[in-house]
């Protein structure tokens with residue numbers, strides 16, 4: 001075995017999705033020499049799928065995640081790739097961006113802050129000494145590198161680094177259920193006018209007004225009219241409504257809870273479509289298991305595109321415009337930390353003393369067939385995510401961010417949203433840089449009020465919203 005190259009940084013962030021991007025930008029802009037390591041060929045993770053960025057606003061339209069998230073959105077805006085906050089008149093407001101512009105916007109913001117990019121590289125091992133991560137092994141195509149850092153952020157989505165470092169993790173719950181795998185796709189040449197007329201005229205086919213805060217005394221017809229008036233092709237057709245449910249009964253569509261459509265590009269008249277699913281409790285860590293269902297998901301993509309072109313006004317002349325870069329995995333490990341956020345705390349919009357970012361998306365647990373759990377956040381508001389959710393038990397100089405933070409399975413149904421991944425990433429990256437600055441070996445030594453003060457300075461929202 002040849003000896004390994006050796007590099008060292010102040011902060012190493014593993015995983016270049018929403019959480020890792022948030023963490024790396026925050027660490028670098030706070031003065032830490034920061035590397036961002038990503039297994040794939042490009043940064044972005046699920047941010048490149050074309051889906052709306054959920055959880056940055058609450059159901060009332062108040063921004064609950066800003067700071068680093070704003071920098072990414074602003075870069076997209078300057079490149080004409082920002083469609084802006086939209087309301088789905090079901091439960092949430094979200095931000096839509098062009099995923100092709102997003103690729104470039106992310107790279108530009110990372111470069112501007114001096115983040116050292118390490119792409120095409122998987123972290124495959126971790127060296128731990130008395131609870132301190134000394135180094136991680138980077139596996140590239142032609143060699144391996146040992147990377148040491150003072151502090152690490154695990155933003156791998158799957159909690160890979162935390163698990164390898166010996167932190168406790170959970171997978172599913174006593175049911176053994178895992179959320180389905182799905183593959184997003186896009187269609188271009190969609191005519192918004194006739195599409196929105198169809199939406200307005202078919203309110204019983206839509207999921208609308210699922211919380212009192214959003215419904216605000218309005219009928220389904222009035223909410224469908226509000227989607228029409230908003231003027232953007234954004235809608236959630238429910239699996240048990242006449243339009244989609246009828247297609248499932250006729251065999252034109254496979255059983256699914258939703259066809260969710262959201263805009264990705266005005267110039268291309270393009271939308272992203274979320275409809276496909278394989279619910280066989282396949283672990284997202286099991287590469288052969290995931291590979292086995294890729295063809296099925298692709299068939300479902302084509303079936304959905306054909307259905308929309310045939311049956312949905314506005315899609316008659318539309319073209320298939322591409323697949324998300326990879327199969328979407330909603331649920332794998334949750335890293336158990338110093339605090340475990342519960343679904344009840346999220347749903348009841350609980351505020352906490354140690355808040356480092358907020359969440360606002362409803363609890364969203366997809367299941368097989370037409371089933372999906374959707375639990376609104378009380379009063380259209382937001383809940384707090386405390387710092388302890390980012391601190392894995394049993395490890396001193398590691399923080400987690402993104403999909404794998406410390407929650408129960410129900411809370412994970414909301415904290416997994418990209419808004420919360422950007423927010424927890426921001427907090428983790430800044431906390432890691434502050435630990436480097438102060439010479440703390442253990443992240444637990446960092447005073448939370450000091451972290452909160454710096455987060456506010458960097459534009460994060462910690463209070464003042466429902």
Ligand SMILES: Cc1cc2nc3c(=O)[nH]c(=O)nc-3n(C[C@H](O)[C@H](O)[C@H](O)COP(=O)(O)OP(=O)(O)OC[C@H]3O[C@@H](n4cnc5c(N)ncnc54)[C@H](O)[C@@H]3O)c2cc1C
Nearest residue numbers: 015017018019039045046054123156157328329402403418
């Ligand atoms: C089908 C589907 C639909 C969804 N719909 C929405 C939606 O509409 N809106 C919304 O906001 N959220 C949605 N979500 C949730 C959200 O997209 C994800 O939970 C979130 O993007 C996860 O962000 P992350 O940064 O934690 O992980 P990811 O985006 O998964 O990024 C992790 C990155 O780490 C890399 N990586 C992993 N392991 C290693 C390793 N060992 N070494 C190096 N690199 C590694 C991966 O390649 C990846 O790029 C959806 C998710 C899915 C799957």
